[in-house]
Amino acid sequence: MPFVFLDPGPLIDGDLRLIAPDAKWIDELLCSATHPQTFREEPAEANQTRQKLLDFLRIAPGGQQLSDPSTGRVPAYHFWMLADPPVGNPLDPPIQIAGGMGVRVGTTREIELYSGNIGYHVYPPARGRRFAERACRLVLPLLRRHGMERVWITCNPDNVASRRTCERLGATLVDTIEIPRDHPFRSRGETAKCRYLISL
DSSP: OOOOOOOOOOOOOOOOEEOOOOGGHOOOOOHHHHHHHHHOOOOOGGGGHHHHHHHHHHHHHGGGOOOOOOTBOOEEEEEEEEEEEEEOOSOOEEEEEEEEEEEEEEHHHHHHIIIIIIIEEEGGGGGTTOOHHHHHHHHHHHHHTTTOOOEOOOOEETHHHHHHHHHHTOEEEEEEOOTTTSGGGGGOOOEEEEEEEEEE
8 A cells, every 4th residue: 555645734833833934934943043153153063054944855855755665765854944033042042943853654763763753853942841841742633543552762871962852752761772883874973772662
């Protein structure tokens, strides 16, 4: 059976709304990526460019990315976190795109060990509002509708905020494993992953 993307419906939790990536939000996302606080705290995020975003939108139109059997990639939904009203430190410009997330439907060895079913990031100016936790809660029913009973989330051992997010979601820490030296995550300086499991 070919994979069928589902209509996730409105994904809203108070001042947080998950939206499908769209070209009309590129300027807002670039403002978040190049925000002074992002530069200070997550300089790698500041490397985002308009062209990279346009390339991403071509790969995942409407936030829907098809599987690729040649690479083992499963189908995925992508969302951008829209904060309404805009959020941030009063001393810096506010941002409206608070972060993003990917939701991978299916289970592979790569997902169970390293990538997880849900990946998320929140830009520094929007942190402290539990956007990642709230976004995860919004998409868990979508994974359940796809027949998934177990959801993996991984994070780096030193990412205290992400580990707390997993704990607040009721996820169980299964173990912490070393990332193989030939894995692409190594090029990002990552050496280990905590593996959390949520039972739906």
